[in-house]
Amino acid sequence: MATPSERRSEYLYPRVRRAVESTPAATTRTRMRILAALAIVPALTALVVVIASEAVYGRPAAGLGIDVASAAAVLMTLALLAGLALASTLFALSQGPGGLGIASTWLVSIVALVVPVYAALTVLQPLHSGAADVGLTGVTISPWGVRCIFIATVVSGSVLAIFAVALRRAVAVASGLRGGALGAAAGAWGGLAVFAFCPSGETQHLLVGHVLPIALFTLLGGVVLSRALRP
Amino acid sequence: MNATGDRLSSLMERYARGEDRVFEQLYGLLAPRLYRFCVRLATSVVEADDCFQETFLKLHRARATYVPGANPLYWAFAIARSVYLTRLRYWRRRPEQLGAARDVAEVGELQVHDTTPEAEVAAQHLHDTLASELGRMSEKNRVAYILLKEENLSAREAAEVLGTSVEVVKQRAHRAYESLKSALSTAGWSEYGNPV
Numbered sequence: 535m536a537t538p539s540e541r542r543s544e545y546l547y548p549r550v551r552r553a554v555e556s557t558p559a560a561t562t563r564t565r566m567r568i569l570a571a572l573a574i575v576p577a578l579t580a581l582v583v584v585i586a587s588e589a590v591y592g593r594p595a596a597g598l599g600i601d602v603a604s605a606a607a608v609l610m611t612l613a614l615l616a617g618l619a620l621a622s623t624l625f626a627l628s629q630g631p632g633g634l635g636i637a638s639t640w641l642v643s644i645v646a647l648v649v650p651v652y653a654a655l656t657v658l659q660p661l662h663s664g665a666a667d668v669g670l671t672g673v674t675i676s677p678w679g680v681r682c683i684f685i686a687t688v689v690s691g692s693v694l695a696i697f698a699v700a701l702r703r704a705v706a707v708a709s710g711l712r713g714g715a716l717g718a719a720a721g722a723w724g725g726l727a728v729f730a731f732c733p734s735g736e737t738q739h740l741l742v743g744h745v746l747p748i749a750l751f752t753l754l755g756g757v758v759l760s761r762a763l764r765p
Numbered sequence: 766m767n768a769t770g771d772r773l774s775s776l777m778e779r780y781a782r783g784e785d786r787v788f789e790q791l792y793g794l795l796a797p798r799l800y801r802f803c804v805r806l807a808t809s810v811v812e813a814d815d816c817f818q819e820t821f822l823k824l825h826r827a828r829a830t831y832v833p834g835a836n837p838l839y840w841a842f843a844i845a846r847s848v849y850l851t852r853l854r855y856w857r858r859r860p861e862q863l864g865a866a867r868d869v870a871e872v873g874e875l876q877v878h879d880t881t882p883e884a885e886v887a888a889q890h891l892h893d894t895l896a897s898e899l900g901r902m903s904e905k906n907r908v909a910y911i912l913l914k915e916e917n918l919s920a921r922e923a924a925e926v927l928g929t930s931v932e933v934v935k936q937r938a939h940r941a942y943e944s945l946k947s948a949l950s951t952a953g954w955s956e957y958g959n960p961v
Contacts, residue, residue: 539797546814546818554788554822557822557825559828560829632922634925634928703826707926707927708928711928
């Protein structure tokens with residue numbers, strides 16, 4: 535004997551079928567979109583850094599070459615920041631074995647840790663002496679990091695949009711938290727870009743121009759992305 | 766996963782690849798439990814019907830996001846809950862349109878076989894008490910209880926569906942259980958459904 539739920543779902547079948555038949559559905563698998571995003575994001579970040587740095591300082595990746603006391607320390611920090619961006623991206627984009635994403639504790643960790651880890655790596659012990667801020671390069675560097683905020687916004691905004699496309703309709707659970715984690719990951723790519731671009735060593739500049747955009751994109755991801763991510 | 770789960774997973778994988786002709790079989794396996802879940806979430810037939818249909822539509826639109834090997838039922842539960850929460854937020858912004866909700870008992874969720882009229886009345890009372898208490902408790906506690914006690918998911922599976930930790934799911938389900946036990950006791954029933 536059919537249960538009431540079976541009878542009711544059978545009764546609803548024609549309506550559901552009609553609605554489904556008249557609704558288009560994407561066919562590009564999410565895994566493909568995630569792989570494409572993982573290929574595009576580092577290339578995009580590098581491209582923006584090279585173009586911006588050439589335009590402003592006349593050399594690629596000025597932050598890695600101007601006013602640097604230790605090349606090894608810069609490369610180590612660059613590797614750590616790249617690792618931070620990549621790891622947060624992989625966790626935030628992961629669909630998990632059950633298709634419902636990774637555990638919420640991991641997402642909370644990403645949201646909570648990306649900004650402080652980035653700040654600890656770049657602000658607590660700046661790799662630049664601050665000579666570039668007082669005219670070493672002949673380029674005026676704003677103490678409020680206006681140029682860096684712009685570059686971080688371009689990179690993080692583009693990366694966030696790429697993430698949104700990659701995971702569109704794919705997050706059935708905790709979409710706000712996932713949006714925040716994606717925002718933090720996008721912010722980390724923006725942070726990596728300004729680290730490679732900017733030779734400033736001033737604390738105020740680093741906090742406002744480099745760290746603040748990451749915090750803002752974490753917030754933005756949580757607020758704005760949620761709707762696009764839900765099925 | 767059991768044999769049905771494997772079959773469901775294989776059908777969903779084919780549907781995700783664009784094989785529209787498997788929809789009917791997929792619906793046949795997925796719909797009854799999904800509808801029951803929607804009824805328990807929504808506590809009214811009209812709302813459950815809408816939630817169920819919208820869930821299937823979203824499942825269809827999001828089919829390319831399905832992860833091969835995942836349990837489609839749990840995925841559908843997660844979508845249904847997301848749909849329900851979105852609808853709940855919508856109705857909370859427009860409280861004047863709330864109402865016209867019929868209780869789940871009207872669909873015939875209550876099944877009584879070979880009993881006396883007195884037993885039917887008693888069963889109806891028991892059902893009403895439970896349905897009313899489930900409808901009154903918070904959505905978070907209710908859905909944790911439904912997944913663990915009615916859909917028989919493990920705490921880990923329920924935590925995945927709800928996007929939270931195992932401990933939180935257990936706490937919520939326990940709170941729901943205590944609340945149901947208290948409501949039954951007040952209405953003159955033991956926690957096992959026997960008159961006190």
